[in-house]
Amino acid sequence: MSHVRAKRAPIAPERVDLSVQVGSLVLRNPILTASGTFGYGDEYAHVVDLATIGGVVTKTVTVKPRAGNAPQRVAETAAGMLNSIGLENVGLERFRDEKLPRLRSLAATVIASIGGETPEELETLLRALGREPGVGAFEVNFSCPNVAAGGARYWADPARLERTLAQLKPLTDRPLIAKLSPDVTDIRETACACERGGADALTAVNTFVGMAIDLDGMRSRLGKATGGLSGPAIKPLALARCWEAAGAVRIPVLGSGGILSGRDALEFMAAGATAVQVGTATFVEPEASTRVLAEMRAWLAANGIARVVDLVGTFRADPAQAELSPARNGERT
Amino acid sequence: MTTRERAAERTRGRSRASTTPASRRTWRQSRARVVSQREYGASFRWLELELPGEFVAPVAGQFVQLLLEFPSPVLLPRPMSVASARRVRGRLRVGFLYAAVGAGTRALAELPPGASVSVTGPLGRGYPLHELGSPVLIAGGRGVAPLLMAAESLARTHRRCEFVFGARSAGLLVGLAEARARLARARGRLHLATDDGSRGFHGDVVALLAKLAPKLEAPLVIHACGPHGMLAAVARWAMANGARAHLAMESVMACGTGVCRGCPLPRSTEARARVLAESGADAAAGPPAALRGNPDWAMCCTDGPVFEARDLDWERVE
Numbered sequence: 284m285s286h287v288r289a290k291r292a293p294i295a296p297e298r299v300d301l302s303v304q305v306g307s308l309v310l311r312n313p314i315l316t317a318s319g320t321f322g323y324g325d326e327y328a329h330v331v332d333l334a335t336i337g338g339v340v341t342k343t344v345t346v347k348p349r350a351g352n353a354p355q356r357v358a359e360t361a362a363g364m365l366n367s368i369g370l371e372n373v374g375l376e377r378f379r380d381e382k383l384p385r386l387r388s389l390a391a392t393v394i395a396s397i398g399g400e401t402p403e404e405l406e407t408l409l410r411a412l413g414r415e416p417g418v419g420a421f422e423v424n425f426s427c428p429n430v431a432a433g434g435a436r437y438w439a440d441p442a443r444l445e446r447t448l449a450q451l452k453p454l455t456d457r458p459l460i461a462k463l464s465p466d467v468t469d470i471r472e473t474a475c476a477c478e479r480g481g482a483d484a485l486t487a488v489n490t491f492v493g494m495a496i497d498l499d500g501m502r503s504r505l506g507k508a509t510g511g512l513s514g515p516a517i518k519p520l521a522l523a524r525c526w527e528a529a530g531a532v533r534i535p536v537l538g539s540g541g542i543l544s545g546r547d548a549l550e551f552m553a554a555g556a557t558a559v560q561v562g563t564a565t566f567v568e569p570e571a572s573t574r575v576l577a578e579m580r581a582w583l584a585a586n587g588i589a590r591v592v593d594l595v596g597t598f599r600a601d602p603a604q605a606e607l608s609p610a611r612n613g614e615r616t
Numbered sequence: 617m618t619t620r621e622r623a624a625e626r627t628r629g630r631s632r633a634s635t636t637p638a639s640r641r642t643w644r645q646s647r648a649r650v651v652s653q654r655e656y657g658a659s660f661r662w663l664e665l666e667l668p669g670e671f672v673a674p675v676a677g678q679f680v681q682l683l684l685e686f687p688s689p690v691l692l693p694r695p696m697s698v699a700s701a702r703r704v705r706g707r708l709r710v711g712f713l714y715a716a717v718g719a720g721t722r723a724l725a726e727l728p729p730g731a732s733v734s735v736t737g738p739l740g741r742g743y744p745l746h747e748l749g750s751p752v753l754i755a756g757g758r759g760v761a762p763l764l765m766a767a768e769s770l771a772r773t774h775r776r777c778e779f780v781f782g783a784r785s786a787g788l789l790v791g792l793a794e795a796r797a798r799l800a801r802a803r804g805r806l807h808l809a810t811d812d813g814s815r816g817f818h819g820d821v822v823a824l825l826a827k828l829a830p831k832l833e834a835p836l837v838i839h840a841c842g843p844h845g846m847l848a849a850v851a852r853w854a855m856a857n858g859a860r861a862h863l864a865m866e867s868v869m870a871c872g873t874g875v876c877r878g879c880p881l882p883r884s885t886e887a888r889a890r891v892l893a894e895s896g897a898d899a900a901a902g903p904p905a906a907l908r909g910n911p912d913w914a915m916c917c918t919d920g921p922v923f924e925a926r927d928l929d930w931e932r933v934e
Binding site: 319320321322326327329330342348350351352353354355356357358359362363364366368371373514515563565566567568569570 | 641642643644645683690691692693734736867868869870871872873874875876877878879880881909910911912913934
């Protein structure tokens with residue numbers, strides 16, 4: 284459809300330049316692990332060479348430790364899974380004193396995920412962590428579907444997002460990435476609000492709110508009525524949200540949602556994502572992130588694309604088909 | 617002392633307390649080949665898989681995540697308790713006892729010899745079979761799987777055990793012949809119980825345990841697996857009677873490796889207090905995994921699946 288997809292002679296896989304830039308942070312390649320699916324990095328360090336993937340997004344840390352939700356916390360559904368973990372984490376103090384030193388020793392690019400019930404809690408986190416060595420960027424989890432306060436609903440307010448990011452921005456010299464919920468009427472509104480507030484990048488998207496009922500007991504298959512749906516079941520939905528968000532802003536977008544293969548990842552990048560996050564796939568296959576990376580490299584090489592950035596945003600909807608075409612799609616280069 | 621000071625303290629102490637083996641995380645994902653599957657009665661099946669020689673051999677009570685190849689009717693792997701593990705010509709043979717009850721296990725049951733599956737493991741913490749005392753293995757129904765392996769391990773170290781095996785009825789004492797054969801090698805004694813009295817003692821395993829206990833040399837060390845209701849009863853009996861009990865629990869899981877935090881079990885008040893006291897303890901020098909981290913919930917996959925009776929709140933175990 285575009286100039287990039289014109290037939291080109293294959294090139295050697297090692298010649299493909301996979302590096303991408305997210306704000307001031309240069310990633311060696313676009314493959315990140317999604318928050319909550321890779322622990323604090325060291326859990327998988329013996330099977331995944333963390334120096335080969337683009338980076339690790341850590342489990343969301345909150346000011347106080349959180350015990351998480353009562354069981355059941357996970358339930359498999361068709362081509363996906365529901366989770367209701369409830370942001371279980373060790374809290375700021377132990378994250379800084381125990382997890383960060385270990386992360387620094389891992390040769391990984393670390394993106395720390397932070398979560399808060401209020402703008403003030405996020406400020407507390409960034410005041411403590413914002414200038415710590417070893418953190419390449421911060422992803423602000425504005426989209427947890429499984430907490431009573433400060434979850435996806437609370438943060439779905441564009442004005443609140445904009446105001447909060449403007450407050451957070453001066454507290455760190457690292458890029459701030461806003462992770463968005465797909466469960467909004469128009470993701471372009473939350474995406475643009477984050478950009479206006481000063482976000483350096485967006486992650487699109489977190490899990491979709493979903494539910495599953497055990498008919499025998501007439502109760503939820505989770506401890507709570509609803510949870511967050513992830514896995515290949517959501518890939519087409521996430522791809523559409525990512526495309527809409529990427530078309531509406533000028534800052535980089537990290538695509539996320541059901542990515543299992545290199546081709547899945549490349550679809551997100553063609554739709555406008557600068558990098559992608561591999562999540563649920565890691566539960567199926569601990570080495571999924573490195574396989575996705577290898578498949579991405581092989582496809583780009585076979586198609587003669589020497590720089591992965593040349594693929595970003597190359598998908599263009601036929602204007603006649605583009606009823607949902609993002610508002611400012613034409614402005615992206 | 618702040619946690620930062622505690623961390624520094626631990627760093628200083630680490631060199632002298634390097635008790636944790638270097639192989640703390642030894643699990644891998646490997647391709648496995650189906651060697652055989654056979655009917656085991658009462659809709660149970662015995663599956664034998666062959667794994668590469670480098671795969672670390674599981675110990676009794678550990679589990680693996682078994683994943684079907686594409687196209688699979690399910691997305692996630694399934695945690696499977698290991699029932700046997702032995703080396704055959706440099707490779708590892710691992711046996712499983714399972715019931716084909718869901719879409720995943722039904723598809724597994726269809727796999728012919730030679731088919732391949734993916735196995736991640738060994739995962740979790742197994743039974744502390746080295747613990748001193750008179751070993752009593754207690755199995756409920758298909759919970760017999762890890763205890764068959766435990767009996768074999770004890771036999772290898774020439775330790776005699778009592779093997780209490782219970783089920784609702786005689787037909788559900790699956791793997792009975794297997795248990796008999798292993799116990800014969802180990803000079804262990806088999807004690808059967810059925811709820812309906814169709815075989816052995818008429819009653820549940822705890823009633824049978826209470827009857828046997830006075831004849832055994834104290835202290836008893838119980839290793840058990842079965843339905844959670846049964847395990848709760850065993851745990852309560854053990855705590856009331858001065859015995860130690862190690863119970864292999866089950867949970868729905870996603871990752872099986874500790875990262876998804878998807879398989880919580882409620883900690884006891886006592887365990888909660890110990891976790892809080894040890895809060896901030898370092899993995900290399902600190903207490904066992906079960907006492908680290910979350911004071912309210914233990915993860916079945918990495919803190920367990922084998923738990924000591926006093927570490928869980930049996931009132932809240934589902």
